[in-house]
Amino acid sequence: MDICVRDVRFRYACATQCAVSGVTFTVRAGEKVALVGASGCGKSTLLRLIAGLERPSYGVIAIGGHIVADARTFVPAERRGIGYVFQDYALFPHMTVAQNIVFGLRSWGKHQKQQRCDELLSLISLEAYARAYPHELSGGQQQRVALARALAPQPAALLLDEPFSNLDAALHEEIRAQLAHMLSRARVTTICVTHDESDTIGLADRVLHLSGCAIVEPVRAALHAVGRA
Amino acid sequence: MGSWQVQSNRWLASHAWFLPACGIVIVLVLPHVALVWRAVEAYSASGLQLVGHMWQLMVINTTGLLVVVGVATACIGVVLAWLLVAYTFPGATVYRVALLLPLAIPPYIGAYTYHGITQYTGVVQTTLRSWGIAVAPGTLDMMTFSGAAFVFTVFLFPYVYSVCYVFLGTRCAHVIESARTLGVGGVALFLRIVVPICRLALFSGVGVVVLEVLNDYGVVHYYGIVTFTSAVVTLWVGIGDVSGAIALALCGMGIALALVFAEQGLRGRRQYRIAAAKQRVLRRRALHGWRGVLASLACAVLVLFGFVVPVAQLIAWAWQMHVPSAWDALRDALGHSLLVSGCGAVLIVVCSVMIANAARWHRGRVGVLLTRCALFGYAMPGAVVAVGVLAIVIPLEDAMHDVLVFFGADVAHGRWLSATLVMLVYGLVVRYIGVGMQAVDAGFVRIGKTYAEASRALGLTVTQTFWRVDAPLMRRALWIAALLCAVDLMKELPLSLLLQPYNFTTLATEVFYDVRDERIYDAALASLWMIVLSVIGMLLVHAMTRQEQKGE
Known part of the structure; x- marks a missing residue:
């Protein structure tokens, strides 16, 4: 589903400056977009606004043609149906990998849950770890579980917050390739936030630059187009 | 010769915290050891018989209260x-x-x-x-x-x-x-x-x-x-059955340890x-x-x-309350409470700092063992600790007397430990050092080890580092530890009842005696004093904790 952000502004309580001021952009259904900008420019806040974890002080956010946040309406995170992969993954420490993955499938039947879980475990190639606890996995494996958990309820869109910040530099290339592969198989609208533009190669169809908390300028990433041609 | 001296000096300097910390921990653990020792040594049938009569009621009441309240x-x-x-x-x-x-x-x-x-x-x-x-x-x-x-x-x-x-x-x-x-x-x-x-x-x-x-x-x-603690106190004070009380206190030790380990097993x-x-x-x-x-x-x-x-x-x-007669008793009790909880809190903080800092530089099993042993008293009911303290202090006094007599000194058998504040404060430190240790440890964790390591890399010893780097950074944490302990010590009842000297009451024991004698009005004033002091202490701790969190 497409995501539409119109002139969104946001200020944290007790902050003097806006974390996000007047951002406008649209992501079409099925598109993969990377949001790039220096640290502290409000990228993560923008993702939190789209996910419904924060309420914008001004502006409109629409998902799939439905307004989820404006001056009057506010749909909270638990009713937006958007997958979110946190920077530190936030896997539930008291649940196994399988329990984490099926956590969002509340109204599903037992059999369906099992089936979906198996599907996702094979997508992230961690079939052998269904009964492991999060702290028993490596950082890259934890990230894949977080991705599977976010994808499990078939969300309208997937948001990734700095997916490479907590990983070993040596594994960087490999994990980026894996992530790109998994995302292309999952076929879901994706917004990925990162501070390093080179991370977006292969991950995103389009790169948006966020600068000075203000306007997102769409930049055709010719590089990517060439790369895929 | 010279090199040996240098070496031994260096050894002493590097263990300047470790050895005293070990000494403190041994003194703190002694009452528990004495308890086990005495229970093995003395075995009285009458005490056990009495416990047998109360056993069922005691177990049902104690576990019932623990489960319902928990x-x-x-x-x-x-x-x-x-x-x-x-x-x-x-x-x-x-x-x-x-x-x-x-x-x-x-x-x-x-x-x-x-x-x-x-x-x-x-x-x-x-x-x-x-x-x-x-x-x-x-x-x-x-x-x-x-x-x-x-x-x-x-x-x-x-x-x-x-x-x-x-x-x-x-x-x-x-x-x-x-x-x-x-x-x-x-x-x-x-x-x-x-x-x-x-x-x-x-x-x-x-x-x-x-x-x-x-x-x-x-x-x-x-x-x-009838619960476990009331049975221990009744046996000790009411009936004077030492071995019965010790046997029961030992059971209490078992219960407390079982509770501590149960959670780890469940996890x-x-x-x-x-x-x-x-x-x-x-x-x-x-x-x-x-x-x-x-x-x-x-x-x-x-x-x-x-x-x-x-x-x-x-x-x-x-x-x-119109009777002014109670004022004197109240004033004395207030003074005693402030004295006991003040001394106790300062001692606890000093001991906690010694142990925590020694454990900080001695990584590995020994360090962990030091802190664990010190925390032991916190899991024990006050009455159990009191019995343990009596079990160590009274034989110690007797032994000292014997030694003095052996060397020809003509001294009366004085109760120079058990009739003074020493025993009460000792018991309180054994029981409550856990509170101080937790607060002091939290302070050490908060400041981390890098500052201290930088200072040692610049040539300062552990002690110099403590005074020049750790102590100034920890100032607030030490105050929090002292206040937390002081409030707890002031409210403490069973241990104070068993260990306080004759003609010496704190606010807590004063309230206890007043209530026992149905002098509710007298008790009310002492209670209010205690509540006011506790509230002040708690609000100070709350404010300082918030400052500490903001200061990060």
Whole structure:
């Protein structure tokens, strides 16, 4: 589903400056977009606004043609149906990998849950770890579980917050390739936030630059187009 | 020769903290060792027979109280913590602090206050009679098992609430938010995520509650409920059966240790520690309409029962007291309390710093062993510690006397330890060093080791580093530790009852004797003093903790 952000502004309580001021952009259904900008420019806040974890002080956010946040309406995170992969993954420490993955499938039947879980475990190639606890996995494996958990309820869109910040530099290339592969198989609208533009190669169809908390300028990433041609 | 001296100096310098710390820990562990030793040595049939008669009742009452109060405080504590962390509603800012106030009232004061309120001549029944409503005798009786459970719950739940509040407020935002993005909110979120991840905090809070209930003597004595601690004190003071008391105290040690290890066994492979990249504070949502009113009411009821009602009754009683004769006793008790808790708190902080700093530089098993051994006393009921202290101090006095006589000194057999404050303060330090250790350790963890390592790399010794780097950075943490200990020491009852010198009462024991003699009005004034001092101490700790958190 497409995501539409119109002139969104946001200020944290007790902050003097806006974390996000007047951002406008649209992501079409099925598109993969990377949001790039220096640290502290409000990228993560923008993702939190789209996910419904924060309420914008001004502006409109629409998902799939439905307004989820404006001056009057506010749909909270638990009713937006958007997958979110946190920077530190936030896997539930008291649940196994399988329990984490099926956590969002509340109204599903037992059999369906099992089936979906198996599907996702094979997508992230961690079939052998269904009964492991999060702290028993490596950082890259934890990230894949977080991705599977976010994808499990078939969300309208997937948001990734700095997916490479907590990983070993040596594994960087490999994990980026894996992530790109998994995302292309999952076929879901994706917004990925990162501070390093080179991370977006292969991950995103389009790169948006966020600068000075203000306007997102769409930049055709010719590089990517060439790369895929 | 010269090189040997240099070497030995260096060895001493590098162990300047370790050796004294070992010495302190040994002195702190001695009472427990003495207890086991004496129990093996002396074995009295009469004591065991007596215990046998009380056994069933004692076990049922003690476990019953532990389970009921543990479950009740756990439920109340975690629900309140979640409400106040995740939501805003009318009065929430006030309740965040006000819900800590019940801790300022020791349960034994609450016990006699509630009995006074609900008895035949109490304010509830008189008011009802004036409205023409007759209350059947026994319906409002507080002096029962459920009355005691109510008193413990209402005055001890803040232990659970405060631990869960801090944990949820500072370390769980990401986990809770990620559950929300997966479509889980409201009650389901609370039951499936909040309660399980709170588990560690919940256990440590309930652990403190359980230890407090096990430790209590005042409530169960006044309400006439035979429990483990009341049996120990009865055997020791009432019947003078030393070995019986020791045998029973040993059982208490077993119970306390079993409780500590049970949780570790239950945890299994799961992990509850949350490693978060950035610690974000959870965004609070507003509770509107009837939900907000309900949440506000729930908090109000607990603040009322846990603080406002008993304090109002105590003020009313103190107002009615006309006899000035009690003033002298009260003034003495107040002075004694301040003296004992002041000395005890300072000693505890000094010992805690010695042990914690030694353990910090001696990584590995020895360091862990040092801290574990020191914490041992905190798991023990006060009566057990007291019996252990007596078991070590009295033979020590006898031995000293024998030695002096052997060398021809003509001295009377003086009780130069047991008849002075030394024994009381020693017992209090053994029992409460855990409180100080936790606060001091938290301070060391907060400042980290890098500053100190930088200082040592620049050529300063551990001791110089402590005075020049650690101590200034830890100043607030040390104050918090001292205040926390002082408040706890002031409220302590069973240990003080057993170890205080003759003709020496603290506020706590003064209240106990007054209540025992049914001098409720005298007790009210002493109680109020204690509550006022506790509230001041707690508010100071609260303010300093917040400053410390902001200072990061």
